[in-house]
Amino acid sequence: MKPLATFHGGIHPPENKAQSTVLPIAGASLPDELVLPLSQHIGAPARPCVEPGQQVLKGECIATAATAISAPLHAPTSGTISAIEERPVPHPSGGTGLCIVIRPDGEQRWAPRHACAAWQDLPRDQLLAQIRAAGIVGLGGAGFPTAVKAGTRPDRIIDTLIINAAECEPYITADDMLMRERAAAVVSGIEILRHLVQPATILIGIEDNKPEAIAALQAATGNSGIQVVTIPTLYPSGGEKQLIKILTAREVPSGGLPADIGVLCQNVGTAVAIHDAVVEGRPLISRITTVTGASCQQPRNYEVLIGTPVSHLLALAGWDAKRCDRLIIGGPMMGFSVPDAAVPVVKTTNCILAPTREELPPPPPAQACIRCGLCAEACPASLLPQQLYWFARSGEHDKLEAHHLFDCIECGACSYVCPSSIPLVQYYRASKAEIRHKQREREQAERARQRFEARQERMAREAAEREARRQARAAAAAAAQAAKARADAEARPEAPIQPAADPVQAAIERARALRAGQTGDSSAASSTAPSPRQQAEQKVSTLEARLTKARKRHEEAVAGGEKTAAALASVVEKLEQQLAAARAELETTEEQT
Amino acid sequence: MAQQTLSSPHLRGALTTARVMQLVLLATVPGIIALTWHFGIGTLLNLAWACSFAVALEAAMLRLRKRPIGFYLSDCSALVTAVLLAVALPPAAPWWLIAVGMLAAIVFAKHLYGGMGYNPFNPAMVGYVVLLISFPVQMTAWVPPRESGALLGAMEAIQRSLALAPQAQIDAVTMATPLDLLRQNSALLIEDLWQQNPQFGQWGGAGWEWVNLAFLAGGLFLLQRRIFTWHAPVAMLAALGLMAALFYDGGSSASGGSPLFHWLSGATMLGAFFIVTDPVTSAVSTRGKLIYGAAIGVLVYLIRHWGNYPDAVAFAVLLLNFAAPFIDYYTQPRVYGHGATRPAEREKS
Numbered sequence: 001m002k003p004l005a006t007f008h009g010g011i012h013p014p015e016n017k018a019q020s021t022v023l024p025i026a027g028a029s030l031p032d033e034l035v036l037p038l039s040q041h042i043g044a045p046a047r048p049c050v051e052p053g054q055q056v057l058k059g060e061c062i063a064t065a066a067t068a069i070s071a072p073l074h075a076p077t078s079g080t081i082s083a084i085e086e087r088p089v090p091h092p093s094g095g096t097g098l099c100i101v102i103r104p105d106g107e108q109r110w111a112p113r114h115a116c117a118a119w120q121d122l123p124r125d126q127l128l129a130q131i132r133a134a135g136i137v138g139l140g141g142a143g144f145p146t147a148v149k150a151g152t153r154p155d156r157i158i159d160t161l162i163i164n165a166a167e168c169e170p171y172i173t174a175d176d177m178l179m180r181e182r183a184a185a186v187v188s189g190i191e192i193l194r195h196l197v198q199p200a201t202i203l204i205g206i207e208d209n210k211p212e213a214i215a216a217l218q219a220a221t222g223n224s225g226i227q228v229v230t231i232p233t234l235y236p237s238g239g240e241k242q243l244i245k246i247l248t249a250r251e252v253p254s255g256g257l258p259a260d261i262g263v264l265c266q267n268v269g270t271a272v273a274i275h276d277a278v279v280e281g282r283p284l285i286s287r288i289t290t291v292t293g294a295s296c297q298q299p300r301n302y303e304v305l306i307g308t309p310v311s312h313l314l315a316l317a318g319w320d321a322k323r324c325d326r327l328i329i330g331g332p333m334m335g336f337s338v339p340d341a342a343v344p345v346v347k348t349t350n351c352i353l354a355p356t357r358e359e360l361p362p363p364p365p366a367q368a369c370i371r372c373g374l375c376a377e378a379c380p381a382s383l384l385p386q387q388l389y390w391f392a393r394s395g396e397h398d399k400l401e402a403h404h405l406f407d408c409i410e411c412g413a414c415s416y417v418c419p420s421s422i423p424l425v426q427y428y429r430a431s432k433a434e435i436r437h438k439q440r441e442r443e444q445a446e447r448a449r450q451r452f453e454a455r456q457e458r459m460a461r462e463a464a465e466r467e468a469r470r471q472a473r474a475a476a477a478a479a480a481q482a483a484k485a486r487a488d489a490e491a492r493p494e495a496p497i498q499p500a501a502d503p504v505q506a507a508i509e510r511a512r513a514l515r516a517g518q519t520g521d522s523s524a525a526s527s528t529a530p531s532p533r534q535q536a537e538q539k540v541s542t543l544e545a546r547l548t549k550a551r552k553r554h555e556e557a558v559a560g561g562e563k564t565a566a567a568l569a570s571v572v573e574k575l576e577q578q579l580a581a582a583r584a585e586l587e588t589t590e591e592q593t
Numbered sequence: 594m595a596q597q598t599l600s601s602p603h604l605r606g607a608l609t610t611a612r613v614m615q616l617v618l619l620a621t622v623p624g625i626i627a628l629t630w631h632f633g634i635g636t637l638l639n640l641a642w643a644c645s646f647a648v649a650l651e652a653a654m655l656r657l658r659k660r661p662i663g664f665y666l667s668d669c670s671a672l673v674t675a676v677l678l679a680v681a682l683p684p685a686a687p688w689w690l691i692a693v694g695m696l697a698a699i700v701f702a703k704h705l706y707g708g709m710g711y712n713p714f715n716p717a718m719v720g721y722v723v724l725l726i727s728f729p730v731q732m733t734a735w736v737p738p739r740e741s742g743a744l745l746g747a748m749e750a751i752q753r754s755l756a757l758a759p760q761a762q763i764d765a766v767t768m769a770t771p772l773d774l775l776r777q778n779s780a781l782l783i784e785d786l787w788q789q790n791p792q793f794g795q796w797g798g799a800g801w802e803w804v805n806l807a808f809l810a811g812g813l814f815l816l817q818r819r820i821f822t823w824h825a826p827v828a829m830l831a832a833l834g835l836m837a838a839l840f841y842d843g844g845s846s847a848s849g850g851s852p853l854f855h856w857l858s859g860a861t862m863l864g865a866f867f868i869v870t871d872p873v874t875s876a877v878s879t880r881g882k883l884i885y886g887a888a889i890g891v892l893v894y895l896i897r898h899w900g901n902y903p904d905a906v907a908f909a910v911l912l913l914n915f916a917a918p919f920i921d922y923y924t925q926p927r928v929y930g931h932g933a934t935r936p937a938e939r940e941k942s
Contacts, residue, residue, distance in 0.1 A: 014604075253930050254930035326598065333604060364609075367665075376877060419609050421605060
């Protein structure tokens with residue numbers, strides 16, 4: 001099949017691929033320690049499930065996927081967890097990250113492996129789970145968890161599976177060598193993807209500067225229906241969007257995913273990793289990495305355990321640190337330079353480039369933009385880089401977005417062709433970061449405003465509710481009072497119905513006795529408080545009355561043989577005691593007065 | 594061990610701005626040779642004056658603006674402006690005329706607008722128009738070509754250049770250009786006009802046709818080196834040719850002359866390949882360049898035929914310099930992954 005379309009622009013930088021394809025892939029030796037960053041992929045960092053000091057076997061899971069978009073980590077060899085700590089990581093920021101450090105024991109003892117040769121019989125979910133458990137992420141550079149990408153929603157029909165074997169970046173030959181040497185595994189991995197995704201068409205896009213790999217793939221694909229499409233060498237044809245355009249003439253909508261237009265794109269190395277994981281039960285613990293650049297005596301590709309320090313790999317390739325100008329992880333167009341050779345190889349490290357100063361000279365000072373338009377001719381997204389540059393310099397974020405800054409894939413073609421050596425991509429990265437930052441700030445401010453308003457509303461609501469409750473209580477109390485008053489009024493005539501007349505009678509007696517006690521000096525009592533003596537006299541007379549009454553009832557009860565006789569006896573006894581006490585009190589008050 | 598860190602891309606193409614300017618200078622050489630052959634050494638004197646003034650003024654402005662003088666001078670942009678203005682002026686123009694022109698070009702049109710890359714108007718054309726409006730006599734004193742048999746001698750040229758020649762002598766050895774002749778005569782057959790005046794050559798003006806062909810050769814060289822794209826010059830020449838064809842009546846001097854005459858007269862090729870292609874002041878997108886070039890072509894014909902000036906390229910270019918940002922706004926290319934939307938709709942969304 002022939003490519004269906006071309007993308008706009010593109011450049012032809014010197015390829016520099018020959019020097020690292022002279023020798024076959026070599027196995028890198030075991031380093032003194034392996035450093036595995038918890039974040040080697042897009043998504044949440046993995047969560048360690050081992051402790052320092054713990055023994056681990058080769059292929060044993062040492063960190064689990066933290067969320068749905070995450071990937072687990074496996075011990076690349078058997079050994080001891082020596083630490084879980086911050087170490088320098090290969091990241092454009094040049095910073096550190098939490099890493100699991102393993103001291104290999106050199107025995108390479110494998111943990112039990114779950115190979116499944118009959119993967120065709122596995123249900124889709126189980127196959128995806130196996131890929132997920134193997135920690136496979138996109139090996140082309142982005143590192144997006146493969147199981148998430150391959151497990152698209154059932155309502156999304158993927159009609160075309162594209163295997164990205166373009167490898168358009170200069171210097172990098174990892175995929176090239178992998179295809180030359182393991183074409184059968186590539187096809188096996190593609191078959192597994194075919195089983196998962198059920199596409200109508202499978203296309204392998206490969207640049208025409210890799211004739212050996214093309215021949216190997218054509219031999220391996222045979223009549224499997226997988227088409228090897230040779231595309232013209234043009235940077236950045238390996239960009240996902242560009243490759244999709246070349247092979248299908250479709251464009252991924254801005255801000256969308258290839259799945260939106262029925263395409264799934266996977267890197268050729270990822271296909272091999274899927275084969276290894278499913279057919280051989282081997283999780284992603286190693287990858288092919290190109291070690292190249294003029295400061296390396298023998299540039300070549302290595303199969304290297306994830307976590308191997310870059311310095312170890314460079315030493316294998318005969319690196320001369322004195323001649324090396326900088327260390328680049330990735331290719332010369334999109335790779336980033338790291339300050340420290342101690343950083344480890346991670347799942348997405350496809351190339352370590354150690355150029356001399358003559359090879360990749362530092363950029364000369366930028367001159368004024370003369371709007372020559374070479375950048376616009378080179379831009380694979382059809383942007384106007386020179387306009388974006390003006391807007392970026394003047395901080396016009398609205399205009400940057402109107403000119404589609406976020407469709408920039410940062411391929412570096414514009415900076416490459418710029419005769420004034422303006423670091424255009426750097427301006428775009430900075431502007432994107434600024435806009436994202438502003439966006440986040442706006443969102444935060446919006447959330448804060450919503451929270452504040454919600455709080456105000458809640459407080460107002462609560463105050464209103466409190467007030468309503470208070471009023472309801474007051475109304476209820478008023479109603480209850482009214483009801484009680486009504487009930488009292490109605491209840492009074494009915495009171496004599498009560499079965500035991502005695503308490504009422506007693507109450508009447510008490511009231512009478514009270515009145516009798518008060519009659520003596522009712523005038524004084526009405527105007528002034530009763531004196532202690534009066535109180536004492538009153539008490540005594542009341543008690544005498546109650547005692548008389550109680551004695552009488554006791555006698556009646558005894559005579560009638562009633563059960564209450566004993567109780568009444570104790571009542572009489574109590575009243576006699578109280579009367580005695582009251583009399584004594586009366587005597588003391590008489591003495592005092 | 595600390596390595597230096599730099600932002601990607603780490604690889605750069607070989608082309609530099611200074612190299613672009615040097616190639617443009619190189620491409621003017623055939624035109625300069627043709628001018629010198631046909632009109633005498635006056636062109637070389639113009640060049641010497643213009644380049645000296647340009648470098649001096651550029652250095653002075655950089656110093657005033659506190660910019661590194663060596664770094665900015667090395668981009669050769671001032672020399673390009675100087676050369677383009679010098680070849681557009683009448684050969685052996687007085688030194689003060691060139692000085693005023695360079696002052697307008699380098700100081701006003703370039704540095705007062707912010708220097709290299711920030712100028713909305715082509716500096717050489719600003720210089721030319723300032724001179725044309727301010728000093729019409731000197732600007733129309735074009736020397737006769739070799740073919741007329743009255744080629745200006747070296748000594749006279751130097752006298753003129755030093756502003757020492759008396760006006761009578763200047764008038765005596767000045768001839769109207771073919772474009773002037775065609776405009777001034779409206780009651781002759783072009784064939785007769787051709788025969789009566791030694792200024793006409795085989796296809797266009799005598800000498801002029803070779804000068805234009807030489808600038809065309811230089812322009813094709815730049816095109817081959819991919820310094821600019823074909824769109825703007827081809828659009829300009831096509832529009833000019835189309836206008837000439839539309840208004841050509843086949844032979845009387847009342848019409849504007851054949852397309853070939855217009856292509857090979859005046860500053861057509863210099864304008865098409867060295868002025869219209871000036872990246873700083875022109876439209877940027879492919880469609881924009883086509884519109885920009887075509888509009889200049891139309892304007893050149895309109896001003897040549899109905900205007901009052903000896904040539905029209907400078908005015909046409911300056912008018913379209915004004916319009917370039919407007920053209921850019923409406924001719925943004927469709928970005929990958931976006932449907933065809935007009936800018937106004939984009940901004941609304």
